[in-house]
Amino acid sequence: MICEVIVDISSSEIDRVFDYKAPSDVLPGTRVLVPFGGKTTEGFVIGLKEQSDVPEDKLKEIEAVPDPFVAISMDRLELMHFMCRKYHLRKIDALRLFIPSKMRGGGVRDIMLPFCTLTDDAEKIIEKLSSRAKQQIECVRYLKEKGDFSAELNKLFGSAAVSALKEKGYVKTEEVHVKRKPEAAAFEAKKVLLTAAQQAAVDRILASDKTEVLHGVTGSGKTEVYMAVIEEVVKKGKTAIVLVPEISLTPQIFGLFRSRFSDAVAILHSGLSDGERYDEWKRILEGEAKIVIGARSAIFAPVENIGVVIIDEEHDGSYVSESNPRYDAKVIAEFRAKQWGAPLVLGSATPSVETYYAAKTGRYGLLELKNRINQKAMPEIEIVDMSREIRLGNRDILSKPLKTAMEDALFRGEQVILFLNRRGYFSYFMCRDCGYIAKCESCDVSLTYHKTENRLKCHCCGKTYRMMSCCPSCGSERIRQGHIGTEQVAEEVAKRFPNAKVLRMDNDTTRTKNSHKNILEAFKSGEANVLVGTQMIAKGHDFSNVTVVGILEADYSLYLSDYRSNERTFQLVTQVAGRAGRGEKGGKVYLQTYTPRHYVFRYASAYDYEGFFGKELNSRETAKFPPFAVIVRVLVAAAEDAEAKKTARGIYDDLTKFKKEKSDAFIYFQGMKSPIERAQDLFRYQILMRIGADRFDGVIDEIYEAADRYKNKKNTVFVEINPQNLN
Numbered sequence: 001m002i003c004e005v006i007v008d009i010s011s012s013e014i015d016r017v018f019d020y021k022a023p024s025d026v027l028p029g030t031r032v033l034v035p036f037g038g039k040t041t042e043g044f045v046i047g048l049k050e051q052s053d054v055p056e057d058k059l060k061e062i063e064a065v066p067d068p069f070v071a072i073s074m075d076r077l078e079l080m081h082f083m084c085r086k087y088h089l090r091k092i093d094a095l096r097l098f099i100p101s102k103m104r105g106g107g108v109r110d111i112m113l114p115f116c117t118l119t120d121d122a123e124k125i126i127e128k129l130s131s132r133a134k135q136q137i138e139c140v141r142y143l144k145e146k147g148d149f150s151a152e153l154n155k156l157f158g159s160a161a162v163s164a165l166k167e168k169g170y171v172k173t174e175e176v177h178v179k180r181k182p183e184a185a186a187f188e189a190k191k192v193l194l195t196a197a198q199q200a201a202v203d204r205i206l207a208s209d210k211t212e213v214l215h216g217v218t219g220s221g222k223t224e225v226y227m228a229v230i231e232e233v234v235k236k237g238k239t240a241i242v243l244v245p246e247i248s249l250t251p252q253i254f255g256l257f258r259s260r261f262s263d264a265v266a267i268l269h270s271g272l273s274d275g276e277r278y279d280e281w282k283r284i285l286e287g288e289a290k291i292v293i294g295a296r297s298a299i300f301a302p303v304e305n306i307g308v309v310i311i312d313e314e315h316d317g318s319y320v321s322e323s324n325p326r327y328d329a330k331v332i333a334e335f336r337a338k339q340w341g342a343p344l345v346l347g348s349a350t351p352s353v354e355t356y357y358a359a360k361t362g363r364y365g366l367l368e369l370k371n372r373i374n375q376k377a378m379p380e381i382e383i384v385d386m387s388r389e390i391r392l393g394n395r396d397i398l399s400k401p402l403k404t405a406m407e408d409a410l411f412r413g414e415q416v417i418l419f420l421n422r423r424g425y426f427s428y429f430m431c432r433d434c435g436y437i438a439k440c441e442s443c444d445v446s447l448t449y450h451k452t453e454n455r456l457k458c459h460c461c462g463k464t465y466r467m468m469s470c471c472p473s474c475g476s477e478r479i480r481q482g483h484i485g486t487e488q489v490a491e492e493v494a495k496r497f498p499n500a501k502v503l504r505m506d507n508d509t510t511r512t513k514n515s516h517k518n519i520l521e522a523f524k525s526g527e528a529n530v531l532v533g534t535q536m537i538a539k540g541h542d543f544s545n546v547t548v549v550g551i552l553e554a555d556y557s558l559y560l561s562d563y564r565s566n567e568r569t570f571q572l573v574t575q576v577a578g579r580a581g582r583g584e585k586g587g588k589v590y591l592q593t594y595t596p597r598h599y600v601f602r603y604a605s606a607y608d609y610e611g612f613f614g615k616e617l618n619s620r621e622t623a624k625f626p627p628f629a630v631i632v633r634v635l636v637a638a639a640e641d642a643e644a645k646k647t648a649r650g651i652y653d654d655l656t657k658f659k660k661e662k663s664d665a666f667i668y669f670q671g672m673k674s675p676i677e678r679a680q681d682l683f684r685y686q687i688l689m690r691i692g693a694d695r696f697d698g699v700i701d702e703i704y705e706a707a708d709r710y711k712n713k714k715n716t717v718f719v720e721i722n723p724q725n726l727n
C-alpha cells in the first residue's frame with residue numbers, strides 16, 4: 001500500500017502529495033514521520049493507493065507513526081480539500097488547524113502518574129502490620145475507601161509509610177492518564193421551562209437540516225434554546241459545536257453548559273494552556289465529550305456525527321481569521337453542518353446585514369424571539385447630547401444625567417457598567433506647536449499612552465516607548481492628549497466615586513490566564529460595583545444587579561472609514577444596552593453622543609432592528625456594497641517598500657487586463673497604499689475590488705491566481721473576501 005503524504009513544511013513549492021511505502025495499519029488522517037530532504041519530518045497521510053508513479057527503488061518508507069490514533073477523520077480531510085479550493089490555502093496550512101499546535105513535534109503529551117490501590121482486604125493487611133506503624137495503618141484505611149496518587153499519599157501519610165507498604169506488597173501502583181481540565185465559571189444546575197416562542201424555535205431547529213437565523217432581543221433566552229436543542233441532539237447519540245465570539249464569554253457559557261451537561265462538555269480556545277488544550281482535544285477525539293464550546297478555532301474540533309452547529313453572536317467580526325490561514329468560521333460551520341445533514345444556527349440580537357438579508361430572502365430560515373424572558377421590559381435608552389453638556393459647562397467624561405444615575409444606583413447597592421471601545425489612557429500624543437504626532441517606528445500608527453506603565457504603546461505590534469515630556473521634533477512642552485481610553489475612565493470614576501470599587505476589562509487587564517473569568521466573577525459576586533470595559537463586556541454577560549449602563553463616545557465607531565461603521569455602531573449600542581435591567585430591578589442606558597439625531601442612535605434607542613436594517617439595506621443597494629456585491633482585497637506586504645510596490649503593481653496590471661475581459665463583473669477597482677502604510681516593519685499596498693454578487697464565482701479564481709503568481713520569499717500576499725477591516 002502507498003501512502004499519500006503532505007509534509008509539515010509551509011512552502012508553496014512543496015504543496016503537493018509525496019508517496020511513501022506504508023505500514024499495513026496506516027489510515028488516512030494519521031500523523032507520520034517520514035524522511036524528507038535529508039532529515040525526518042512530520043507529515044499527514046491524506047490518502048492511500050495501490051501504486052505509485054515513483055519507481056519502486058526510489059520509494060521511501062514511513063519511519064514511524066507517533067500517535068496510537070487517527071488524528072484527522074475523513075470528513076475533516078474533505079473539509080481540508082474544500083478550504084484549499086475556496087481560500088487557495090496550502091494543504092499543510094489547512095491541516096494544521098485540525099490538531100493542537102504543540103502536538104506537532106511532540107511538544108505536549110499525555111500526563112501519566114502513579115496511582116495506588118491495595119493488593120488485599122484492608123483488615124487483613126492491618127492485622128499483619130505492627131500496631132506501632134500508625135501512619136501505615138491510617139494509609140491502608142484511607143485506601144480502603146478509594147485509591148489515590150502516590151504524591152497525595154506522601155503528603156497525607158509521609159513517603160516512608162507509603163514506601164514501606166509498597167515494599168511489603170500491600171500497595172500496588174499503576175500509571176494512569178490524568179487529564180488537565182480548564183476552569184469553568186460556577187453555575188447552579190437548573191432546567192428552565194421554555195416559553196412558547198423558545199419551544200417553537202427548538203422544534204423548528206430540530207426538524208431542520210439547513211441554516212436557521214435565531215433573531216432574539218437581548219435577554220430573550222437564546223442560550224436556553226441552544227441548550228434545549230443540544231439536549232435532544234445528545235440524546236440521539238449525536239454531537240454539537242457551539243462557537244462564541246469573545247474569549248471572555250467562554251468561561252461563562254462553559255460553566256452554564258457544564259452545569260447542565262457535566263463532563264460531556266469540552267472547551268477549546270487560545271486561553272488554555274497547551275496541556276489543557278491537548279487533553280480537551282483528546283476527550284473530544286475519543287468521544288468522551290459530545291459538546292464542544294469555544295472561539296473561532298473550535299469549529300475544527302475532532303467531532304463526528306454532528307447533530308447541530310451553533311454560532312452565538314453571529315454578527316461578530318472575530319469569526320473571520322485575519323491572519324494566515326485566512327478563513328470565515330461561518331463558512332466552515334455551514335460546510336461541516338451540511339456534511340452531517342445538521343442544522344446551523346446563527347444567533348444574534350443584531351444579525352449582520354448579510355445574514356438577515358439571506359433570511360429575509362429565503363436562503364436561510366428565520367426564527368424570532370421578540371420579547372425578554374418573563375416579559376421584562378427592555379431598558380430605556382436616553383440619548384445625551386454632549387454638545388449641550390459642554391454648552392452648560394460640563395466638560396467631564398461623564399454627562400450630568402449619567403453621573404446622577406450612577407450616584408443613585410450606587411447608593412441603592414446596584415451596579416454600573418461603563419462602555420468605551422478604546423483602551424489605554426489617551427489615544428495619541430500631539431504637539432500643539434508643530435503638529436508632531438508620536439508614531440510607532442515599525443508601524444504607521446499613532447501611539448497610545450498607558451498611565452499604569454507610564455509608556456506609549458503601539459496597539460498594532462505591541463512595541464512600547466518612553467513617555468515624552470516635550471515634543472521630540474520642536475522641543476515644545478505644549479502637548480495635546482487625544483481621545484480618552486478605558487484606563488482614564490476607570491481613574492476618573494474612582495476619583496468621583498471614592499467609595500466605589502472599580503474594575504476594568506480590556507486587552508490590557510486580561511493578558512494572564514483566567515483573568516477574564518476572575519474579573520467577571522468578581523463583578524457578578526458584587527466585589528465591585530462599577531465595571532469599565534471595551535467590547536469584551538458588550539455581549540452575552542448576565543449581571544442581574546446592573547441597573548445603569550453608560551455608553552461613552554458612542555460616535556467613535558460611527559465615522560470609521562468602513563461601510564460597516566453604521567452597522568457596527570448599531571450592534572454595539574444594542575448589545576451594550578442589553579446588559580442593563582436583566583434582573584428584577586429594571587435598568588436604564590445613557591448613550592453619550594455629539595450627533596444625537598443620527599438615524600443609528602434613533603433606531604438603536606427604540607430597539608428597532610427592522611427599521612435600521614431597512615434603511616441600511618437601501619443604502620447598500622444604492623452604493624453596491626454587500627450583500628449586493630462582494631468586496632475583495634489583495635493585500636501585499638514586504639520589508640522593502642520597492643518590493644511591496646513592485647508586487648502590487650504586477651498583480652494590479654494582471655488584474656487590469658482580466659478586468660477588461662470581465663468588465664461587467666467589476667463595480668470598483670483601485671490599487672493604493674494601505675491606510676496603515678507600514679505595520680510590524682512591513683510596507684503595505686492593497687488592491688480593492690467590488691464585484692457584483694452574481695458574478696463573484698466567475699472571477700475569484702483568477703484573482704487568487706494573479707496573487708499567487710507574484711508570491712515569493714520577499715513578500716506576503718493575501719486575498720481577503722469581505723474583509724472585517726480595510727486598514
